[in-house]
Amino acid sequence: MASGPTTRRTFEPWDDPKSKPILRVSSVSKSYGSVTAVDQLSLDIHRGEFFALLGPSGCGKTTLLRMLAGFERPDTGRIELDGVDMTAVPPYRRPVNMMFQSYALFPHMSVEGNIAFGLKQEGLPAREIKTRVAEALALVQLPDYGRRKPHQLSGGQRQRVALARSLVKRPKMLLLDEPLAALDRKLREETQFELMTIQEQVGITFVIVTHDQDEAMTMASRIAVMDRGRIAQVAPPTEIYEQPNSRYVADFIGSVNLFEGNYVGGDGAPTMRCAEAGCDLSLAQPLLVAPGHRLWVAIRPEKLEISREPPPPGTLNCLSGVVWDIGYLGDFSTYRVKLDSGKIVSAAEANRMRLTERTISWEDRVYLRWVPQAAVALLS
Amino acid sequence: MRRGLTPINLTALTLGFAFLYVPIFLLIIYSFNESKLVTVWAGFSTKWYGEMARDDALIAAALMTLKVALLSSTVATVLGTLAGVLLARFGRFRGRTLFSGMIYAPLVMPEVITGLALLLMFVAMGLARGYFTVMIAHATFAMAYVAVVVQSRLATMDRSVEEAALDLGCPPFKTFLVITLPIIAPAVIAGWLLAFTLSLDDLVIASFTTGPGSTTLPMKIYSQVRLGVTPEINAISTILVGIVTIGVVAASLVNRRAALRRERDERLAFAKT
Ligand SMILES: Nc1ncnc2c1ncn2[C@@H]1O[C@H](COP(=O)(O)OP(=O)(O)OP(=O)(O)O)[C@@H](O)[C@H]1O
Ligand SMILES: [Mg+2]
Numbered sequence: 001m002a003s004g005p006t007t008r009r010t011f012e013p014w015d016d017p018k019s020k021p022i023l024r025v026s027s028v029s030k031s032y033g034s035v036t037a038v039d040q041l042s043l044d045i046h047r048g049e050f051f052a053l054l055g056p057s058g059c060g061k062t063t064l065l066r067m068l069a070g071f072e073r074p075d076t077g078r079i080e081l082d083g084v085d086m087t088a089v090p091p092y093r094r095p096v097n098m099m100f101q102s103y104a105l106f107p108h109m110s111v112e113g114n115i116a117f118g119l120k121q122e123g124l125p126a127r128e129i130k131t132r133v134a135e136a137l138a139l140v141q142l143p144d145y146g147r148r149k150p151h152q153l154s155g156g157q158r159q160r161v162a163l164a165r166s167l168v169k170r171p172k173m174l175l176l177d178e179p180l181a182a183l184d185r186k187l188r189e190e191t192q193f194e195l196m197t198i199q200e201q202v203g204i205t206f207v208i209v210t211h212d213q214d215e216a217m218t219m220a221s222r223i224a225v226m227d228r229g230r231i232a233q234v235a236p237p238t239e240i241y242e243q244p245n246s247r248y249v250a251d252f253i254g255s256v257n258l259f260e261g262n263y264v265g266g267d268g269a270p271t272m273r274c275a276e277a278g279c280d281l282s283l284a285q286p287l288l289v290a291p292g293h294r295l296w297v298a299i300r301p302e303k304l305e306i307s308r309e310p311p312p313p314g315t316l317n318c319l320s321g322v323v324w325d326i327g328y329l330g331d332f333s334t335y336r337v338k339l340d341s342g343k344i345v346s347a348a349e350a351n352r353m354r355l356t357e358r359t360i361s362w363e364d365r366v367y368l369r370w371v372p373q374a375a376v377a378l379l380s
Numbered sequence: 381m382r383r384g385l386t387p388i389n390l391t392a393l394t395l396g397f398a399f400l401y402v403p404i405f406l407l408i409i410y411s412f413n414e415s416k417l418v419t420v421w422a423g424f425s426t427k428w429y430g431e432m433a434r435d436d437a438l439i440a441a442a443l444m445t446l447k448v449a450l451l452s453s454t455v456a457t458v459l460g461t462l463a464g465v466l467l468a469r470f471g472r473f474r475g476r477t478l479f480s481g482m483i484y485a486p487l488v489m490p491e492v493i494t495g496l497a498l499l500l501m502f503v504a505m506g507l508a509r510g511y512f513t514v515m516i517a518h519a520t521f522a523m524a525y526v527a528v529v530v531q532s533r534l535a536t537m538d539r540s541v542e543e544a545a546l547d548l549g550c551p552p553f554k555t556f557l558v559i560t561l562p563i564i565a566p567a568v569i570a571g572w573l574l575a576f577t578l579s580l581d582d583l584v585i586a587s588f589t590t591g592p593g594s595t596t597l598p599m600k601i602y603s604q605v606r607l608g609v610t611p612e613i614n615a616i617s618t619i620l621v622g623i624v625t626i627g628v629v630a631a632s633l634v635n636r637r638a639a640l641r642r643e644r645d646e647r648l649a650f651a652k653t
Contacts, residue, residue: 071543091546104544108562118548151644169548 011221012236013046020083022047022205023068023173028077029229030063037063039229040077045173050199050206052216055226056252061209064226065175068207069098082172092121097171101178103162105150111137111161112146118169136164139198156187163195167202176208180215192218213253217241225249241300246380250298257299257345258378265291272297272377276343282316284372289379296378301348303374306335306366308359318369321345323362337366404621411614418609428611438616441600444511445580448596452518453575459519460526460575461568465556467527468534486524494521495588502589509591517589518582522575529574533567534560566638573631577624 013019021044030038037060045051053061066072068079070091079086086094097118106114115136119129137143140160150158159179166174179195180188196219199206210216216223217237224234225248233240233249244250247258259281261274270287271280272295281297289295311318324344325336334348347368360366385393411429415422432438467480486494498517499509507513541563545555561568583598590596595603597620604613 069543069547071546091543092549092551096547098544098547100540100544102538102540104538104540106541106545106559106563117545117550121549151641165544165548 011048013049014044014222019046021045022082023207024078024080025064025068026078026080028064028067028074028079030060030067030072030074036229038067038074041229041231043224043231043234045205045207047205048203050196050219050221051208052220052223053207053209053226054213054216054223054252055211057211059226060229061211061226062177065098065177065207065209068173069096069175070094095172096175097166097169097173098175098177099162099166099179101181103150103158103182105158105161105165107150109149110146111142111148111150111153114150114161115146115165115168118165122169132168136168139167139201140164155182156191159183159191163198167198167204170202171204173205173207176206178209178211180210180212188215195219217253225252243376244298244378247296247298247378250376250378255301255346257301257304259297259299259343261295261297263287263289263291263293263295276339276341277319278339278341279319281375282372283377284375285377287377287379293379297375298378299370299375301334301346302332302350304345304347304368304370306337306347306349306360306368308364308366311367311369315369317372317375318367319345320365320367323360323364323366326360326362335360335366337368407614408618408621411611411618413611413614416611418611418614428615432612432615435612437595438597438600438612441595441597442616444594445597448511448515448518448586449576449579452515452579453522453572455515455519456522456575457526457568457572460523460571461530463523463527464530464534465560468531483524483527486521487528491521491582491584492588495585498585499588509589510594511590513589513591514586514594514596517585518575518579521585522578525574525578526568526571529567529571530564533564537563566634570631570635573627573634577627577631580627581620581624 023043023045025041025043027040027042028038029036029040039060041060041064053064055061063072067074070086070089070093074087077087081094081096086096106117109117112133115133116129119132124132133146134143137146140163142157142160142164145153145157145161150161153161159182163179180191183191192215195206208216208219217240220237222234222236223240225232225240227248232252233245235243240249240253244253244256250256250258259272259274259277261272261276261281264271264273264280265286270283270285272283274281274297283297287293287295310320319337319339321337321339323335324338327334327336328351331351332348333351334346337345337347339345345368410418410421412424412426413421414425414427463483467476467483470476495517498513498520502509502513502516537560542555542559545559546552550558581598582596583602586596587599590599597616601613601617604610
């Protein structure tokens, strides 16, 4: 149980070779007819993690979660929970609980009845059930709602009841399938932080499915980005954002400018020959590929520096173009710049001053530049 | 398009309902007729109801009908619910299309054929025909109706509610009993009432499958009418109409209330506060 400081401690069991994962998924596949929903997927999740599965619609997130809960049987592969093989164990014998997107509350039972249901299945004495139900209701801040029926609750309250119901059994792992999708934006943001707090309080491993990247970035200790039934990358949010391992991940999380080109060797100053940029782009580090190899440089809009003044000659990674479009987002302005090669590049700049007079305007010739460390070189 | 009651559709409505209900009203009115002559009104009297109550054969037939209806509708409800659950829940099992086609067959099969087929089966099995065979026959064809009602209710029920119960440690059969069944109870009750009324007023299948000494009320009425309509028959028919009306109205009320509640729940679910 975490207590005391409100800041979150560093928590990186995945980098610790001694830490044994609580969940181990090994080459699991699942097909529905000709559709392969999950394809040879392997994944380790550690105790106490807040793990997010992120990916576009139809990439197999729900299918994977349902296999973890036991509702679907994998075609091949193995699912191990805390060292015990769970692959063939039915859902009602797994120490794992799930919170459903539709909440799936029992309409004919009161809130208390819903929360007590799982405990009654364990055959606990009535006294203990009562105290644990009260604790669970207090945890989700609904202490006086026990007598109500689900239809007498608002959407947000139902969401809390569903959470209490799935936590009250103290499972080894809680699975959440888009738990916040039905809430409005403001409530969703509040609930994100609440979920994180609750997770720290109860110390249960959470696996959450979402296709909202902000949600995943805010809450998760690690994110798995999925692509057509496979995992494209597993890493903490900052690494996913700053060190994507492929164009797919770079493009899926946030927005990114991609330049395609060929590797130019050289020990001291590795560069990429790039027709789109109209010049050679210098890279932060040498790559372990032969000269001429195809690669991409990814650079986030906010890492580009935009100005109307031409930089001194000899500046690395400097592009020039014409402002094509300006988007004012309140906190940021985004500039879409058309390079001389015709490629459009986005640059974002924080609006530090009040915009009384734009310094950069449509049709202006501008210069974009970045330090090599701000960009990522990608091989796929 | 104009909605509401224009003179034309008011007329159509009146004519349609008159066509349906005037004969029944006549029957009810004449059951209170003093005269023995069915077509001559001679003042109000309830004496035929007393007469009817003293007719032992008629009362025996009525009791037999009630017994058959109660038993057969209960058996039909159990079997029909199971069939409905199987069709709605067990996905694509081998022979599902065949099975679902077959469950609908008794709904469209001419009753004469169903009756004849059942008769042949009972004869082949060497079963003594009587109230038991009528009961089996009614259960068989009413089961199809129950299955359809239950299946359509299950089709609109959120499956994840059942999965949530499994997930919380409740084994499948118990989940069915404590979660699914209470939620679909209105449909099951409506199915039972439907089966009950179907059995109560069946003439054709009962005639085929019954044996000597076991006469149901519709059969009794039918055979007496061939000797001439008596006010006594009108009286017992009025009671029958009353029971059937109550059954049908109750079934639709149960279903309607459940549907209204569902609608309200859904409205609330999407109304965010
Ligand atoms: N029961 C099923 N029968 C047939 N195909 C299915 C079934 N469940 C999922 N699929 C298919 O498997 C693929 C993955 O589905 P899944 O529901 O896991 O996606 P998802 O990542 O959860 O998407 P979303 O973000 O839209 O919820 C899809 O192509 C889907 O059509
Ligand atoms: Mg999904």
